[in-house]
Amino acid sequence: xxTAISRNWEHAVxxxxxxxxxxxxxxxxxxxxxxxxxxxxxxxxRPENISPLLERPGFTLVQANVAEELPVRRPPDLVLHFxxxxxxxxxxxxxxxxxxxxxxxxxxxxxxARTAGARFVLASTSEVYxxxxxxxxxxxxxxxxxxxxxxxxxDEAKRFGEALTTAHAETHGTDTCIxxxxxxxxPRMRGHDGRAVPTFVRQALAGEPLTVxxxxxxxxxxxxxxxxVAGILAAAAHGMRGPVNIGNPGEITMLDLARLVVGxxxxxxxIRFIERPVDDPAVRCxxxxxxxxxxxxxxxxxxxxxxxxxxxxxxxxxDH
Numbered sequence: 266x267x268t269a270i271s272r273n274w275e276h277a278v279x280x281x282x283x284x285x286x287x288x289x290x291x292x293x294x295x296x297x298x299x300x301x302x303x304x305x306x307x308x309x310x311r312p313e314n315i316s317p318l319l320e321r322p323g324f325t326l327v328q329a330n331v332a333e334e335l336p337v338r339r340p341p342d343l344v345l346h347f348x349x350x351x352x353x354x355x356x357x358x359x360x361x362x363x364x365x366x367x368x369x370x371x372x373x374x375x376x377x378a379r380t381a382g383a384r385f386v387l388a389s390t391s392e393v394y395x396x397x398x399x400x401x402x403x404x405x406x407x408x409x410x411x412x413x414x415x416x417x418x419x420d421e422a423k424r425f426g427e428a429l430t431t432a433h434a435e436t437h438g439t440d441t442c443i444x445x446x447x448x449x450x451x452p453r454m455r456g457h458d459g460r461a462v463p464t465f466v467r468q469a470l471a472g473e474p475l476t477v478x479x480x481x482x483x484x485x486x487x488x489x490x491x492x493x494v495a496g497i498l499a500a501a502a503h504g505m506r507g508p509v510n511i512g513n514p515g516e517i518t519m520l521d522l523a524r525l526v527v528g529x530x531x532x533x534x535x536i537r538f539i540e541r542p543v544d545d546p547a548v549r550c551x552x553x554x555x556x557x558x559x560x561x562x563x564x565x566x567x568x569x570x571x572x573x574x575x576x577x578x579x580x581x582x583x584d585h
Contacts (some may be wrong), residue, residue, distance in 0.1 A: 272501070272502035273297075273298065273299075274294065274297070274299040274342055274343045274501075275299060275300065275342050276299065276300045276301075276302070276339055276340070276341045276342055276343070277294045277299050277300070277301050277302070277341055277342070277343040277344070277345060278301075278302045278304060278335075278337050278341040278343070278344045278345065278374075278377065278383075279291050279294070279301060279302070279303050279304070279345045279347060280304045280305070280331045280335070280344075280345070280346050280347055280348035280370065280374055281304075281305055281310060281331075281346075281347035281348030281349060281388075282301070282302075282303030282304060282305050282310070282315065282326075282347070283303060283305035283307060283310030283311060283312065283314050283315045283326075284305065284309060284310040284311075284314070284347060284348075284351070285314070285351070285449070285451075285453050285454050285455075285490070286347060286351075286388070286446070286449055286490060286493060286494070286497075287303070287305070287310065287314075287345075287347040287348075288303075288310075288314035288315050288318075288453055289451075289453070289490050289491070289493075289494050290345060290347065290494055290497065290498075291303050291315060291318055291324070292317075292318060293494050293498065294343075294498075295318065295321055295323060295324060299323070299343070300323035300324075300325070300339075301318075301323060301324050301325070302325045302326075302327060302337055302339070302341070303315055303318075303324070303325070303326050303327065304327045304328075304329055304331060304335060304337065304348070305326075305327075305328065305329075305348070306328060306329060306330040306331070306348075307328065308330075308350065308355075308359060308362060309350050309351070309352075309355045309359075311453075311455070314453050330370075331346075331348045331366060331369075331370035331373055331374060332362075332365040332366050332368075332369040332370040332373070333369075334373070335373040335374060335376075335377050337377060340380075340381035340382075340383070341377070341378075341381050341383045342381070342382075342383050342384065343383055343384050343386070343501060344374055344377055344378040344381075344383050344384070344385045344386070345386045345388070345497070345501070346370070346371060346374040346375075346385065346386065346387050346388060346426075347388040348366050348370050348374075349363060349366045349367055349370070349388070349419075349422065349423075350362065350363045350366070350419070351390070351419070352455075352458035352459045352460050353416070353419075353459040353460070353542070354457065354458050354459030355458065355459070356416075356418055356419040357415060357418075360418040361418075363418045363419055363422050364418050364421070364422045366422065367419075367421075367422025367423055367425055367426045368422065368425055368426070368429070371387065371425075371426040371429050371430065372429060375429065375430065375433045375439060375441075378439055378440070378441075379433065379437050379439045382440075383440070384440045384441075384442070384501060384504075385430070385433075385439055385440060385441045385442065386441075386442045386443075386444060386497065386500065386501045387426055387427065387430045387441065387442070387443045387444070388444060388446060388497075389423045389426060389427050389443050389444060389445045389446070389508060390419075390420075390423050390445060390446055390447075391445055391446065391447040391448065391510070391512065391549055391551065392410075392416070392419060392420045392423060392546075393408050393410070393420065393423050393424050393427065393445060394406060394408040394409070394410075394546075394549075395408045395409040395410035395411065395420060395544075395546065396409050396410075396411075396544060396545075396546045396547060397409055397546065397548060397549070400548040400550055401514060401516075401550040401551055401552040402510070402549075402550065402551060402552060403510070403552035403554065403555070404445070404507070404508045404509060404510060404552075404555055408424075410424065411544050414543055414544040415542070415543050415544065416542075416543075416544050427443050427508065430443055431443075431506075434506060440504075441506055442500050442501060442503075442504075442505060442506055442507050442509075443506070443507035443508040443509070444496070444497050444500050444507060444508070444509055444511050445507075445508050445509065445510050445511065445512075445551075446488075446493060446497075446511050446512065447486050447488055447510065447511065447512025447513065447549065447550075447551045448485045448486055448487050448488060448512065448513075448549065449488050449489075449490050449493040449512075450462040450463070450487055450488070450489065450490065450571065450572075450575060451489050451490030451491070451571065451574065451575050451578075452490070452574065452575060452578035453490075453578075454575070456579065461485065461519060461522060462487065462522070462526075462572070462575065463579070464476065465522065465523050465526040465527075466526055466530065466572075466575060466576055466579045467579065468534060469526050469527050469530040469532035469534050469576075470530055470532065470576070470579055470580060470583060472532060472533060472534055473534060474534055474535045474536065474537035475523040475526065475527065475534050475535070475536050475537065476537055476538075476539045477519050477520055477523050477536055477537070477538050477539070478519065478538075478539055478540065478541040478542060478545065479519075479538070479540075479541030479545070480520070480538065481518055481519045481520025481521075481523065481536075481538065482518050482519075482520065483518065483519055483541075483545060483546065483547050483548065484516045484517060484518050484519070484547075484548045484549060484550065485516070485517065485519065485522070485549045486512050486513050486514060486515060486516050486517070486549055486550045486551055487513055487515070487517065487522075487568050487571065487572075488511070488512045488513040488564055489513075489564065489566035489570075489571035489574070491565075491566060492513065492564035492565055492566055493511055493512075495562060496511035496556060496560070496562045496564075497511060499556075499560040499561070499562045500556075500560060500562075503559060503560055505559055505560075509555050509556050509559070509560070510551040510552060510553050510555065510556060511551075511553075511556060511562075512551035512553060512564075513551070513564040513568075514550055514551055514552070514553055515564075515567065515568060516548070516549075516550040517568060520536070522568075523536050524536070525568070525569065525572060526572060526576070529569065529572050529573055529576055530576050
């Protein structure tokens with residue numbers, strides 16, 4: 266991946282670095298010449314995501330639960346806090362772990378950044394907007410979140426993380442940034458993680474029916490992982506506090522997404538409608554005006570190209 270990084274980081278700590286987005290961040294930072302310490306407890310991250318990095322100069326793996334400890338010896342100049350279960354299958358299975366990672370884990374990562382005088386970037390999410398009553402969503406929108414619903418453990422953990430990050434910046438002067446990520450997809454996703462793209466791709470390649478929830482008219486905005494990583498690192502280098510939306514404003518219904526995956530995979534799979542989850546957002550689309558104006562960033566990979574790459578990766582993995 267060719268990701269332009271306008272600031273020369275010497276040592277970056279990536280919590281959740283063995284996860285989907287985290288592992289791509291680790292690789293991009295190494296490519297840019299930074300030393301990288303990946304911290305992960307492998308509750309949802311996968312060793313194979315970082316196995317190609319283990320032999321690279323400057324890469325260090327620390328296995329730890331960031332909610333309990335963050336044992337990093339070398340002071341960093343960049344801390345990227347990306348540890349958290351992120352898929353419905355994971356945060357519904359690990360509700361307390363999700364909330365502790367978003368609260369205690371964020372506290373520990375902020376303390377590390379403050380002690381080292383490092384730049385801190387919090388991975389937040391479009392889920393802080395809940396089931397939005399505004400579309401597209403810009404950073405000024407406060408959201409519509411059910412604090413006691415099944416998705417609340419993830420939504421509220423991220424909202425608390427944003428509040429704690431803001432309080433740290435105001436109280437201690439910690440150099441912080443909040444990025445709100447929208448529906449990132451691409452290679453290294455897990456086929457059974459419960460998110461739409463890997464689920465549809467796995468089903469299409471296996472010739473199984475694609476399970477579309479509800480009537481399939483709910484929308485998402487899909488941002489290919491290379492674009493997401495470029496946006497995150499642009500925000501880190503810029504010095505802005507955010508929050509800033511990082512996502513692709515190209516909105517697509519789940520039914521159209523399922524049909525697109527079937528076509529690109531050359532699959533004969535049918536589409537089957539199933540019950541829609543509780544509190545499933547009806548729409549999701551980022552307003553990226555702030556990222557365009559302040560960071561000069563916008564996504565470059567359209568949905569069709571990104572899905573082609575993702576399908577090819579899943580197909581190659583199945584052949585191993």
